[in-house]
Amino acid sequence: MLTITNLHASIDGKEILRGINLTVNKGEIHAIMGPNGSGKSTLAAVLAGREQYEVTSGSVEFEGKDLLAMPPEERAREGIFLAFQYPVEIPGVSNTNFLKAAVNEIRKHRGLEPLEPRSFLTMMREKMALVEMDPTMVSRSVNEGFSGGEKKRNEIFQMAMLEPKLAILDETDSGLDIDALKIVAHGVNKLRSPENATIVITHYQRLLNYIIPDVVHVLYRGRIIKSGGKELALELEAKGYDWVRDSLLQEEGAI
Amino acid sequence: MSGVLSFQEKLTREFNTFEGNLNGQAQSSIHMLRQQAMKRFVELGFPTIRHEEWRYTNLFPVLQHEYEIMLQSPSQLTQADIEPFLLPHTDANIIVLVNGVYVQALSRLVSSSDALQVMPLAEALKRKPMLIEQHFARYAAWQDDAMVALNTAFSVQGVYIEVAPKAVIEEPIHLISVNDAQRCHTFIPMRHLITIGAGAEVSIVETTSTFCAEQYASLTHSVSEILLAHNASLHLYMLQNDREHAHCVHNTHVYQEAHSTFRSIVITLSGGLVRNTLNTVLAGHGADAHLYGLYLVEDKTLVDNHTCVEHAVAHCTSNELYKGVLDGSATGVFNGKIIVRPHAQKTLAYQSNRNILLSRAASIHTKPQLEIFADDVKCSHGCTSGQLDDEALFYLRARGLGQERAQALLLYAFAGEMTEKIDLEPLREHVESVIAARLHQERD
Ligand SMILES: Nc1ncnc2c1ncn2[C@@H]1O[C@H](COP(=O)(O)OP(=O)(O)OP(=O)(O)O)[C@@H](O)[C@H]1O
Ligand SMILES: [Mg+2]
Numbered sequence: 001m002l003t004i005t006n007l008h009a010s011i012d013g014k015e016i017l018r019g020i021n022l023t024v025n026k027g028e029i030h031a032i033m034g035p036n037g038s039g040k041s042t043l044a045a046v047l048a049g050r051e052q053y054e055v056t057s058g059s060v061e062f063e064g065k066d067l068l069a070m071p072p073e074e075r076a077r078e079g080i081f082l083a084f085q086y087p088v089e090i091p092g093v094s095n096t097n098f099l100k101a102a103v104n105e106i107r108k109h110r111g112l113e114p115l116e117p118r119s120f121l122t123m124m125r126e127k128m129a130l131v132e133m134d135p136t137m138v139s140r141s142v143n144e145g146f147s148g149g150e151k152k153r154n155e156i157f158q159m160a161m162l163e164p165k166l167a168i169l170d171e172t173d174s175g176l177d178i179d180a181l182k183i184v185a186h187g188v189n190k191l192r193s194p195e196n197a198t199i200v201i202t203h204y205q206r207l208l209n210y211i212i213p214d215v216v217h218v219l220y221r222g223r224i225i226k227s228g229g230k231e232l233a234l235e236l237e238a239k240g241y242d243w244v245r246d247s248l249l250q251e252e253g254a255i
Numbered sequence: 256m257s258g259v260l261s262f263q264e265k266l267t268r269e270f271n272t273f274e275g276n277l278n279g280q281a282q283s284s285i286h287m288l289r290q291q292a293m294k295r296f297v298e299l300g301f302p303t304i305r306h307e308e309w310r311y312t313n314l315f316p317v318l319q320h321e322y323e324i325m326l327q328s329p330s331q332l333t334q335a336d337i338e339p340f341l342l343p344h345t346d347a348n349i350i351v352l353v354n355g356v357y358v359q360a361l362s363r364l365v366s367s368s369d370a371l372q373v374m375p376l377a378e379a380l381k382r383k384p385m386l387i388e389q390h391f392a393r394y395a396a397w398q399d400d401a402m403v404a405l406n407t408a409f410s411v412q413g414v415y416i417e418v419a420p421k422a423v424i425e426e427p428i429h430l431i432s433v434n435d436a437q438r439c440h441t442f443i444p445m446r447h448l449i450t451i452g453a454g455a456e457v458s459i460v461e462t463t464s465t466f467c468a469e470q471y472a473s474l475t476h477s478v479s480e481i482l483l484a485h486n487a488s489l490h491l492y493m494l495q496n497d498r499e500h501a502h503c504v505h506n507t508h509v510y511q512e513a514h515s516t517f518r519s520i521v522i523t524l525s526g527g528l529v530r531n532t533l534n535t536v537l538a539g540h541g542a543d544a545h546l547y548g549l550y551l552v553e554d555k556t557l558v559d560n561h562t563c564v565e566h567a568v569a570h571c572t573s574n575e576l577y578k579g580v581l582d583g584s585a586t587g588v589f590n591g592k593i594i595v596r597p598h599a600q601k602t603l604a605y606q607s608n609r610n611i612l613l614s615r616a617a618s619i620h621t622k623p624q625l626e627i628f629a630d631d632v633k634c635s636h637g638c639t640s641g642q643l644d645d646e647a648l649f650y651l652r653a654r655g656l657g658q659e660r661a662q663a664l665l666l667y668a669f670a671g672e673m674t675e676k677i678d679l680e681p682l683r684e685h686v687e688s689v690i691a692a693r694l695h696q697e698r699d
Contacts, residue, residue: 048653076655088650092668098651101664105655141668142650158654 001026001197002067002166007058009046016042018222020058024166027194031208031233032201034219035241040201041085043219044170048082049075063165076102077109079165083155083172085201090142095154098142099124099161106162127160131187148175156187163191168199173207185210205237218244258319259301267297269324270408285380285387285410292397292407299401311588311620312559317502317528320472322442326411329353330435337361340431340464342681347429347460348373354435355412355445355475370422371457372415376446379415386415391448394480394536395508402504406444406478413445413477416459420452420484427458427679434475434501436467447479451487453512458490460682465501472527475503483515485539491517492682493531496524496689499554506532513539520676523550523558524689534563537571537599548577549673551666551690552585559588564606566599566632575606578673580666581617592624595632602632610640611669663694 002024009017016039024030034040046053047060049072060067067075090098103123104114115123128135131153143151152172159167169188173181188198188211200211208216208230216232217224218241226232226244236244270293280286301318302309332353341349350373351361357375364373380387397404418424434443451457465473483489495503503526509517523529535544550558564573579587589608610619623636643665651661670690677683 050649071658072649072652073655073657073661076653082653084650084653088644088646090644090647090650090665090668092671093651093664098654098656098664101656101660102651102654105657105660109655162654 001063003061005059005061007043007046007060008056009042009053010056011042011053015056016053016222017046020219020222020224022217022224024197024199026197028214029192029198029200029211031213031216031230032199032219033203033216033233033236038219039222040219041170044082044085044168044199044201047075047168048072048080073105076162077106081159081162081164081167083152083159083167083169085170085174087143087146087151087155089144089146091144093142095138095140095142096124099138099158102158103161123161127157130160130190131157132183133157149177149180152176153180153184156184160187160191165196166199167191167196168201170201171203172200173202173204181207182210205233208233220245258321259315262318262322263297263300265322266324266405267293269326273326273409273411284384285391288387288392289408289410292392292404295398296401296404296408299404302401308561308590311586312528312530312557314504314528317472317474320440320474322440322472322474325354325441325443326409327356329356329358332358332361332433332435334361336466337431337433340433340462342429342460342679342685345427345429345679345681347427348424350414350416350428350430352412352414352430352432352445354441355432355443357412357414365426366422366424370419370424371428372417372419374415376413376415376448377411379448386448390450390480390482392480394482394510395478395506402476403478403506406446406476406506409444410446410478413447416447416449418449418451418455418457418487421454422452422457423455424457427460430459430461432461432463432475432477434463434465434467434473436465436471436473436500438468438471440471441473443473443475445475445477447477449479449481451481451483451489453484454486455484456488458492458679460492460494460679462494463497463501463503465498467498467500469500472500472502475501475505477503478506479508481507481509483509483511483517483542485512486514487512488516489518490678491519492677492679493519493521494524494682494686495522495526495529497526499525499527499556502527502529504530507534509533509535509544511535511537511539511542511544514541515539516543516545518545519547520673521548521560522673522686523548523552523556524693525552525554526556526558528557528559530559530561532561534565535573536565536567537573538567540568540570543572544574546573546575546577547673547676548579549670550577550579550581550587551670551693552579552581552587553583555584557586557588559590561588561590561592563592563594564604565594565596566602566604567596569598569600569602571599572603573605576673577608578669579608579610579619580613580669581610581619582613584614584616586617587619587621589619589621589638590624591622591636592626593634593636595627595629595634597628599629600631602629602634604632604634606636608638610638611643611666612640613642659695667691667694
């Protein structure tokens with residue numbers, strides 16, 4: 001579904017991603033872990049199409065298409081969804097209107113008619129229930145005055161509404177209380193299908209108890225330096241990132 | 256330059272002709288005042304960009320045209336001509352001025368005459384001499400302002416509106432100025448005086464619309480003086496959505512007695528050169544003023560809002576927010592003056608001006624001007640000018656909204672903060688639909 005090959009990206013001339021290789025297949029869940037500032041959000045932003053980042057080399061193929069050639073809206077319409085680490089507050093734009101526009105843009109792209117207002121409302125109600133979101137929140141402005149946890153939950157609600165093929169969750173677990181974490185994980189699992197895939201960026205092994213990853217990657221200074229099964233997350237939690245780096249250096253030294 | 260001088264000379268000739276036709280009235284106190292004002296205007300001349308208050312608003316190109324001066328010459332318009340300017344589904348007191356002249360046949364007052372009286376200004380000054388002693392030319396000082404002086408000299412047309420004490424007028428007053436520039440360049444001076452009695456409440460909507468042929472310009476020059484007596488309340492809406500050759504210089508001078516409330520919303524959506532001077536004097540304890548503005552302009556429109564809030568006494572509040580979106584090669588000017596006089600302790604004064612520039616050719620000149628002579632006051636001001644929030648744009652696009660759609664949604668929201676302050680439902684609907692159409696935005 002997604003093939004990232006030797007991806008380099010920089011901002012203001014500073015190289016952040018330094019040769020990322022990653023393949024995600026349909027039906028898989030990948031977790032990306034790594035220390036602060038290692039480039040996790042940068043990778044997510046580059047995949048979503050944030051223009052500030054300059055891709056200096058490499059390629060990204062999504063469902064057989066050149067992802068990097070598309071503007072952000074087209075990526076979204078093709079089925080990429082980024083749950084932002086820091087969702088943006090947009091005063092004056094109501095959640096409902098915004099979502100209606102988004103849902104219908106994506107439907108249009110798929111050759112579907114816009115949703116009838118009634119079906120849209122039914123769908124909203126259903127998805128809100130899925131993430132146990134307070135119905136009053138959708139009539140408010142996008143994220144305005146939402147608590148940290150509410151913002152995260154709103155991201156998952158949007159994901160549920162937009163039914164993406166590939167969802168990238170950037171630290172969606174940070175700032176969530178234990179119950180909210182379970183609800184969000186439950187939502188993600190519910191939406192899981194053999195046809196779609198998820199990339200979960202997280203600092204905490206805890207989330208991975210609920211969303212069981214197929215592969216765990218360690219991103220370190222703009223590179224994936226280690227990949228493994230879900231046990232890798234536990235090992236990281238116990239031993240820290242220095243352990244990966246050191247063992248890597250040792251391996252390299254041994255060669 | 257020569258065009259401007261010849262216009263100035265033409266004004267002088269016209270003034271003399273007008274005087275000649277006054278017969279016995281040339282000695283009246285009002286006319287003496289006009290003469291002094293005319294003299295002062297000739298001394299001062301039209302303001303140039305060297306004048307601090309006109310630095311970014313160059314009147315001269317607009318003054319080049321060979322204007323016909325419209326004095327007591329309403330053109331023949333019918334009810335059908337006026338129809339498009341009415342607010343739909345609104346039971347309003349409609350006052351129609353054609354080329355500055357109050358046309359009773361096209362107007363319609365629905366409130367009782369005990370509560371509301373409307374008449375041509377000239378008639379009011381004749382019938383009620385106390386107006387001259389107490390109000391006329393008392394709030395709009397002409398001695399140092401050439402444009403006010405000129406308007407005072409030609410203060411023969413326009414209306415007097417009187418709201419009786421304690422009258423609570425449910426139906427808004429809609430002051431519709433229709434200008435006819437179909438056959439020549441037209442210059443239309445008008446002068447209004449509005450007195451709102453103690454404890455009275457009213458809303459006034461002012462709109463100006465011009466019928467103009469492609470090759471002709473119009474220049475509307477109005478001065479309104481408004482007295483808000485003790486405890487009175489006025490909501491004033493000015494909606495400016497005129498043709499590109501329709502220029503205007505509006506002055507609104509408000510004087511507020513104790514515990515009165517003044518709330519204005521000035522909305523400029525199109526026009527040529529649009530200059531709005533809006534001054535209010537908080538002259539009695541506990542008075543408050545809320546000045547709001549929204550300008551959403553493109554092409555070559557120049558919109559200039561010069562406001563001045565004078566806190567003359569203690570315990571008054573003023574709050575001001577102007578927001579603008581400038582596209583094309585439009586120019587915006589915002590100058591917000593706040594004066595706090597020495598005894599005006601416990602003053603609260605807030606001011607903010609926020610602008611979004613959508614094109615490289617658009618520009619904004621914004622300047623707060625605080626003159627504070629009291630020590631126990633809370634004043635704040637701020638201005639921002641920039642592009643749309645990049646992060647918000649990206650967020651919307653990352654959800655599938657195209658660049659234009661996302662931009663329109665954000666602009667509509669930006670303007671929405673102002674439009675939602677319009678308490679008159681039909682007016683709000685109208686303004687929102689004009690803005691939505693401009694942004695190609697679907698409304699809920
Ligand atoms: N606009 C920018 N200008 C300069 N440096 C930037 C900019 N944006 C990001 N960076 C730098 O890029 C690096 C990677 O940032 P990124 O947000 O991708 O890290 P992260 O792995 O998501 O970290 P965290 O775990 O804290 O969320 C950091 O060193 C950061 O300071
Ligand atoms: Mg991050």
